[in-house]
Amino acid sequence: MEILNQWAFIGIFFVLAPILPAVPIILAGVISPKKPNAIKQSTYECGVETVGDTWVQFKMQYYLYGLIFLIFDVEMVFLFPWALAYKQLDFAAFLAGLLFIFLLSDALVYAWRKKVLEWV
Amino acid sequence: MNFGEGLTPEAIAFGLFTLLTLGGAFGVVTTRNLVRGAIWLIVSLFGIAGFFVLLSAPFLASVQVLVYIGAIGILFSFAVMLTRGMTNLKERFNSQWWLAALAAVIAFMLLMVGVIIPVFGNTGAPVSDQVQTTVDLGVALVSGNQYVLPFEVASLLLTAAMIGAIVIAREDD
């Protein structure tokens, strides 16, 4: 029950946090003039008509960065508990953590060698 | 806190998270627009994070938000944007969709019969209110007699996945 009381605060915060900034938007929606026309609503493109689909194909580069990020993000799942308990653990814990980080750094080194980190 | 007969805040939160999780899941499997699908997926997984909080596993809830919403959701969005023509799928389902629906219903039935009926109606509280904390998780992860091997293997798996994905996805060669 204690934990729920704690998280009730966070829960209400999660509900309220988007509402607070939404208030000025709604207020502006009430106050501000509404005179839409086709030119105004057209997609902004430095004055020229938009050519083709918005879905131009993007570079693979972005996906690869996302990929490396995902792997490191998941690594955090293990490193945070490790760091948390580190104070009360013995030297073996350091070695375990070291091996864990070392194995993952391998992946980074590989990506580096294969020039994935090169922005082209 | 107790606002009425049986309607505890926990029950309200549970209902809300159920709505998020199942509603989001429903959106994922039915939407024609896969960017929206990714958003529905995020909604659904956020609901799961809520369940984790209710089940006194705040660490996993936080990690759920970090990994699924912060990383996997973004990766899905990237993938959808990298491959064109996913915003207006003409045919959502394949020709055997009704078979799939049948299989899903049967799976649900089997799960109900096999797993849930034995504990159905058992309103018993958890065995203990003493819950292990994240510190204990950290200790367990590096203790020689517990999870130190899976801990390292997880790292190896992540490395392998990353290298594999890079090899597959790289444009040249």
Next chain:
Amino acid sequence: MQCDNIINTLAPCLVQSGWNGDLANFISIFLGVVLVATFPLLVTIGLIWFERKFAARIQDRMGPNRVGPFGLLQPFADVIKLLGKENITPAGADKVIYNIAPPLMVMSVLLIWAVIPLTPIHVGMDLEIGALYFVSVASFGTLAVIFASWSSNNKYALLGAFRVVAQLISYEIPLAFALLVPVLLAGSMSLVDITNAQAGMWFVFMAPLSALLFFVSSQAETGRGPFDLLEAESELVAGFNIEYSGMKFALFFAGEFMHVFTNGVLMAVLFTGGYIGIGGIENSIPLLGLVFLLLKAFVWYLLALLVRNALPRVRIDQLMNFNWKFLVPVSIVNLVMMAFLFKVVQELGLAPAPGLENDFVANIPQTLVLFAGNVVLGLLILSVVRQNFRRERLEESAKSAIVPVGAGD
């Protein structure tokens, strides 16, 4: 029961005056949330004025000086103007997602304040997982960028968003690695515990490199200069928020302003002792704790502003290289070194004895060892960087000797 402290004792007071216990509890929590959530919003309004004034001084301008004394009322005038501006939703936009994105951006920053210990007795909520919590909620900001760009159906927006998202997710890694160090030193993820662990010695002295890494990557997370590719006007015509106007556009900016200050607060909490002042005075007068916290946060905020205004913008390839080839490896090595030294300190008995953790003198040996380790690592990194640059310069000059001027680009 005394009814003096609003947040902590409102519920019992309401019950005393005959309210339903649960309703009273709910109302007290709700009021707490409102207080904690509106505070950063109010601070932001002041900060917008300050930042404009500050930037103007650096650029040898006056800054806002028409509305009110010293232009102090300028932000309010802006708000009124923005309220009267027409909201243009581009045709072909996904309306729901288009409207969700700006509040989501502000929300991602606002949520961080829920776990920040404001004074020794006032904290929104002391979560067991506070440190991880604020990294998690920050990912909503990335999501907001994707939502905004995708829903506005504009090529520039999408292109800008891809760059921004690549930047945001990249710099989250050194941020998290730097964050692991205070967690490791304090042995807790709760921000209250991290603050209290610094009663004897601030972490910035034990782990200056981590503080620096955290500062740099959080600067990049806000999309502030020199990492302001988020709004590289000259190249991307403002990036992901190009199709936004009026109040919705302003909210993206309010979110950014708030994020910078929030980062200052986080720096204060994680590395410079949060609400801890001189001689434990904040324990007897809790509100002084808030003053100390805001003062420290303000110093970090000033530093961030200086960096923003003094340094030129980097190119996207430099930005990514700086992160992946410098910050990430350095932060990993830094974490390993800190973990190693911390264990060595413990094994050698240099750590403060139990019960003396809050004593300044007892912390000195430990701090000296850790600080020395940081200095050595820092020098090592500098020498490696210098060697690399020398090699690159040689390569460059070799290249330019062959290629005539104007031939390549």
Next chain:
Amino acid sequence: MGVPLWMYLTVAAALFSIGMYGVLARRNAVAVLMGIELMLNAVNLNLIAFWRYQTPFNMSGQAFAAFVLVVAAAEVAVGLAIIIAVYRNRQSVEVEDVDMLKG
């Protein structure tokens, strides 16, 4: 705790079934991957629910959930990479169109 165990299990079972339907019925490979994510999360929910109600004093439940998370992440990373690679070669992400190995 006001919510009994079977409620969590029912939600997890429903989520698993919906995910399974997505995997079996969707044509688009990315949508199929999303279905797999839903199924993995249903598993995780089950793990944590059982952990909380049956064995809250040992760490297996949370540790296993963390490992499931790793597997899910690895699966997404490789899965999406394959989809993108296939899309580059075939300009299609429909599961049925990918039959390069067929004779």
